[in-house]
Amino acid sequence: MIDTLEAFDVVYNPINQHDVKALADSLNIAVTNEWVSNETASIKMGFDYAIEQKKIKRERMKNQSD
Numbered sequence: 001m002i003d004t005l006e007a008f009d010v011v012y013n014p015i016n017q018h019d020v021k022a023l024a025d026s027l028n029i030a031v032t033n034e035w036v037s038n039e040t041a042s043i044k045m046g047f048d049y050a051i052e053q054k055k056i057k058r059e060r061m062k063n064q065s066d
Contacts, residue, residue, distance in 0.1 A: 020045075 027041040042049040 027044055030036040031038055031041050039049040
C-alpha cells in the first residue's frame, strides 16, 4: 500500500509578492492556524517585527492616556 503523503504531489504557484492583500490574507490564515508565528508573518510582509512591536506598544500607551 502507498502512503497517502507519498501518493500525491502538491504543486502551487507562489503568491505574487505584488499582491499584498493576498499575501496578508494568506499569512493571517497561517497565523490563525498556528502554521507560522506572528513574527514570521510580519517578516514575510516586509516589516521588522521587533520595531513594529515597540511602535504598537507605544501607540497603545498613548491611546490609553488620551
